[in-house]
Amino acid sequence: MKKLKLFALATVALLGFSGAANAETVLLASDDFVGISFWVISMGMLAATAFFFMERGSVAAGWRTSVTVAGLVTGIAFIHYMYMRGVWVQTGDSPTVYRYIDWLITVPLQMIEFYLILAAVKKVSGGIFWRLLIGSLVMLIGGYLGEAGYIPAMLGFVVGIAGWIYILYEVFSGEAGKIASKSGNKGLVTAFGAMRMIVTIGWAIYPLGYVFGYLTGGVDANSLNVIYNLADFLNKIAFGLVIWAAAMQNTSARSR
Ligand SMILES: *C/C=C(C)/C=C/C=C(C)/C=C/C1=C(C)CCCC1(C)C
Numbered sequence: 001m002k003k004l005k006l007f008a009l010a011t012v013a014l015l016g017f018s019g020a021a022n023a024e025t026v027l028l029a030s031d032d033f034v035g036i037s038f039w040v041i042s043m044g045m046l047a048a049t050a051f052f053f054m055e056r057g058s059v060a061a062g063w064r065t066s067v068t069v070a071g072l073v074t075g076i077a078f079i080h081y082m083y084m085r086g087v088w089v090q091t092g093d094s095p096t097v098y099r100y101i102d103w104l105i106t107v108p109l110q111m112i113e114f115y116l117i118l119a120a121v122k123k124v125s126g127g128i129f130w131r132l133l134i135g136s137l138v139m140l141i142g143g144y145l146g147e148a149g150y151i152p153a154m155l156g157f158v159v160g161i162a163g164w165i166y167i168l169y170e171v172f173s174g175e176a177g178k179i180a181s182k183s184g185n186k187g188l189v190t191a192f193g194a195m196r197m198i199v200t201i202g203w204a205i206y207p208l209g210y211v212f213g214y215l216t217g218g219v220d221a222n223s224l225n226v227i228y229n230l231a232d233f234l235n236k237i238a239f240g241l242v243i244w245a246a247a248m249q250n251t252s253a254r255s256r
Pocket of ligand 1: 103106107139140142143144156157159160161164203204206207210232235236
């Protein structure tokens with residue numbers, strides 16, 4: 001009798017397991033590494049969002065908005081990643097439209113960050129923000145039209161690169177770059193320099209992915225999605241952490 005019960009229990013457990021395994025196969029296959037990267041990065045975005053919102057209160061008042069915006073960027077990305085994962089896992093298609101909607105919201109928010117961290121220590125003109133916004137819109141609209149096939153991939157690339165170069169010009173040699181270098185605030189100079197490196201080197205991953213994915217070939221949809229995913233992880237979370245670190249540096253310098 002006992003043996004029979006044990007057997008029944010084992011059978012039920014096995015059935016349960018295989019049922020769960022089947023459910024998993026439908027949702028996320030164990031060999032779907034692109035899908036796994038979507039999942040892992042969405043959780044990273046969630047953790048970063050919680051972190052930035054909880055840390056907001058520990059930094060000096062002038063830096064709070066910057067840390068809040070960092071949390072908005074990862075929070076918006078988190079939600080888009082949940083949808084992108086769904087599209088990828090269920091259809092195997094690249095979630096291009098969700099990705100670009102995410103970029104269209106989060107990249108301008110990151111441009112606001114350049115403005116905000118300057119404004120945290122100096123009086124600055126709103127023109128900086130508008131120029132960075134226009135640069136990012138040109139970059140993303142060009143890229144989207146090219147990736148979605150509305151215009152030739154090469155044309156989309158050229159337009160996208162032009163927008164990016166304009167952003168780089170503004171943060172290196174334009175008004176924003178000049179104000180940062182003259183500010184004499186250590187936390188700001190460090191953060192601005194690090195954000196600038198992210199926008200130069202971290203962001204370069206996207207056009208490289210685009211070139212190999214659409215222009216020269218050599219990178220398929222699988223790899224392109226992994227490349228974009230890793231780039232987002234770096235460019236959203238590290239970008240926010242740099243701002244948070246500068247904010248902490250300014251905060252402790254002040255309270256000491
Ligand atoms: C959080 C998302 C970020 C920081 C996304 C950034 C996206 C780019 C820097 C995209 C750049 C592109 C070019 C410079 C040219 C061609 C097309 C793009 C849109 C991939």
